[in-house]
Amino acid sequence: MSGKAYLAWNMLALASREDERREQGRFQASVRKCLGHPLENLSDNNFIKEYRLSKEAFEYLCGLLRAHTDLKSSQRVSLDTKVLCALLFYAHGSYQRITGKAHHFSQEAMSVFIHQVTQALNHPIILKKFIKFPTRREERDTIKQSFFNKYGFPGVIGCIDGSHFKIFTPNKEEEHLYFCRKHYHSLNVQMICDHNCNILSVNAKFGGATHDAFIWENSNINDYIQSLHRQNEIVWLLGDSGYPQRPWLMTPYLDPPPNSMKEVYNVAHISTRVVIENTFGRLKNRWRCLHRDRTLHYQPEKCAQIILACCVLHNIALKYNIPDPEDNIGVGTQEPFEQDELVFVNESTSNVLLRGRTIRDQVARRLSQRR
Numbered sequence: 001m002s003g004k005a006y007l008a009w010n011m012l013a014l015a016s017r018e019d020e021r022r023e024q025g026r027f028q029a030s031v032r033k034c035l036g037h038p039l040e041n042l043s044d045n046n047f048i049k050e051y052r053l054s055k056e057a058f059e060y061l062c063g064l065l066r067a068h069t070d071l072k073s074s075q076r077v078s079l080d081t082k083v084l085c086a087l088l089f090y091a092h093g094s095y096q097r098i099t100g101k102a103h104h105f106s107q108e109a110m111s112v113f114i115h116q117v118t119q120a121l122n123h124p125i126i127l128k129k130f131i132k133f134p135t136r137r138e139e140r141d142t143i144k145q146s147f148f149n150k151y152g153f154p155g156v157i158g159c160i161d162g163s164h165f166k167i168f169t170p171n172k173e174e175e176h177l178y179f180c181r182k183h184y185h186s187l188n189v190q191m192i193c194d195h196n197c198n199i200l201s202v203n204a205k206f207g208g209a210t211h212d213a214f215i216w217e218n219s220n221i222n223d224y225i226q227s228l229h230r231q232n233e234i235v236w237l238l239g240d241s242g243y244p245q246r247p248w249l250m251t252p253y254l255d256p257p258p259n260s261m262k263e264v265y266n267v268a269h270i271s272t273r274v275v276i277e278n279t280f281g282r283l284k285n286r287w288r289c290l291h292r293d294r295t296l297h298y299q300p301e302k303c304a305q306i307i308l309a310c311c312v313l314h315n316i317a318l319k320y321n322i323p324d325p326e327d328n329i330g331v332g333t334q335e336p337f338e339q340d341e342l343v344f345v346n347e348s349t350s351n352v353l354l355r356g357r358t359i360r361d362q363v364a365r366r367l368s369q370r371r
Helices: 003-035 044-051 055-068 079-092 095-101 107-121 124-130 137-151 212-217 220-230 261-286 300-319 352-369
Strands: 156-166 186-193 199-203 236-238
Touching: 044 055, 044 079, 055 079, 055 107, 055 124, 055 300, 079 107, 079 300, 107 300, 124 300, 137 156, 137 261, 156 212, 156 261, 186 212, 186 261, 186 300, 199 300, 236 261, 261 300, 261 352
Parallel strands: 156 236
Antiparallel strands: 156 186, 186 199
């Protein structure tokens, strides 16, 4: 190639790259315009209403994802824009809401962004940072004292329950694992929360046909809290009658006599355990893709990832003291109490049930004396 020809080719290449940069700038400008410059043009309250996080929390989240995950800006779409699109989906549970905000993006593009952000929120570093069961004695003592100060129930380091999250009909081969007693397909997600509705543990591995007690018996937290008892640290979780009574898991008495110490215990137990119902309610009301009126149209594994992502965002919202949404007309923050199926225990296999009942009686006596 002659010198003049090379010079001409080089000038054309430079012009082409410059045109590409201009086009990228115009595209980014149009995307920002479609999304409405939310950080600049929306008030703090309207930003929270739309995206369920404050501007400060949003920038904090983007910084974490940029630093610790594989989520990156692409040539045409910034990391912040991807996160905004995903937040719109989590918050409102509909692609229509997102595509109405950003006309430049197809539903297919939105699906890619949601997948990428969901994967980032499921990164081990992110999960470990925001969803963590207290592993230090000082942390557990603080939670235990906070439960006692707030509800008057001693020894509690968390409340546990399962809740069903509707999912699309899975493959025929595994459909039976997800068809729950409420007659729809679901994931039975078991969570543990503290006194402030902060989520300490999430297990989203099981289908709706799985009983709460089975999920608990096969959980790492069950093993961990038993190890605490072997070290003579007397703490427990509160669960409903769907769980087995254990020294480390307090459940209610069945049909206690009126005005008895057992009834006093049950009243205290219910008023304390309401915090886990509130946690599920607040989670599903803030992130409407999880609401009981919605169905996650993905395979079970991806549905579980979306639920975990929303749990991370729930804890971030609590960290920044973001109020619960006010636009959920007719929807309370508390899930309705449900009578779970009773769990039947073979008492001859172990004495843990008897030890658990003995400890429960001691707690009931203490609560009755303080009445």
